[in-house]
Amino acid sequence: MDATLLGMGDEFQGRVYSFSVQWKDHFLVKGSAFAKMGIDPLLTANMDMSFVLGYTDGPDSDFIWGFTASADFKILSFLNANGEIMVSNTGFYVGVEVNAGFDVWVISLSASFEAQVWWIYGEQFGAYVEIDVNATLFKVASVGANLKGALIVDSGFLIYAEASAYVKVLFVFNGRVSIWAAIRNGKISGGKGSNSEYTSMIDDARRNAQGIKDEMDKLAAQLDEISGAIEILKMTDEELDQCRHKH
Incomplete structure (x- = not known):
């Protein structure tokens, strides 16, 4: 699924590169998307997003949800910025x-x-x-x-x-x-x-805060191992890389 913002053409592009739903045995939805913006030489930006919602091991297990997003920006030739956000039922x-x-x-x-x-x-x-x-x-x-x-x-x-x-x-x-x-x-x-x-x-508190990211990464790895999900949309790594670098 592709998107273009306000007729900006290649200056702004967004794409959902994976979306899957599982309802056999237990309910689970997960998806990922990315977007990029390029207004040379003023601004270039790349953004990745993913989410998960449901039960990892049957209806009697804990209900989990999470959202992650990361972005990096380059403004002119002298300013670089990056950020990330992770939200889940753990914090x-x-x-x-x-x-x-x-x-x-x-x-x-x-x-x-x-x-x-x-x-x-x-x-x-x-x-x-x-x-x-x-x-x-x-x-x-x-x-x-x-x-x-x-x-x-x-x-x-x-x-x-x-x-x-x-x-x-x-x-x-x-x-x-x-x-x-x-x-x-x-x-x-x-x-x-x-x-x-x-x-x-x-320093200890900041390391503990990073544990939220570690838990999300661990959860993502566990979800990838779950079988039975119906992949409504799935791009290969090669297709994703081509989209990210397409001008």
Whole structure:
């Protein structure tokens, strides 16, 4: 099934590349689709989506549902972005990354942005953001700054922020400063550098959030092994690859 948006022709294309239904023994529906957009030289984008709904092992098993989507964008020649979203009966996860950089004569600039939001059913809600900016002059002098922030709510709560900056001049000067602040269950604290206890907690929480994606991948693998589903539409890998790269 193909789609074209508002008569844009090849500038926007969408296609459902798999859709199957199973009702023998138990009910199960799953499908996948992708879309792409190209407006040279302004924007190129690719998007993939998939969903599942039903019972994996008979009507007495747990009812499961899930939706995943991922996308990557390129704007002009200096900005790249990608994101993903996963929603299921175990929680949700949303992640976004943006990177930009360009050189102008003797100046080189780069910047990155990362953000994540997640909720694990009955366990935890969290959010994380990080911004990084760097600049170099004549390849001998550079400056940069980094900002991190996180929120974790489980049996208690943690709000954490960390900022750092540096200045470096080749063979002359190299300096860095960093500070942190936190609110943990109503108690405020802060200091220089970073807090290893809190950063470890945040890293663990982010890994747990990735577990939602791992569960979705595991579920998808299990569903592929289920026999008896009627494939209403199914594209081969070769056909899918041709569609994605078709101009």
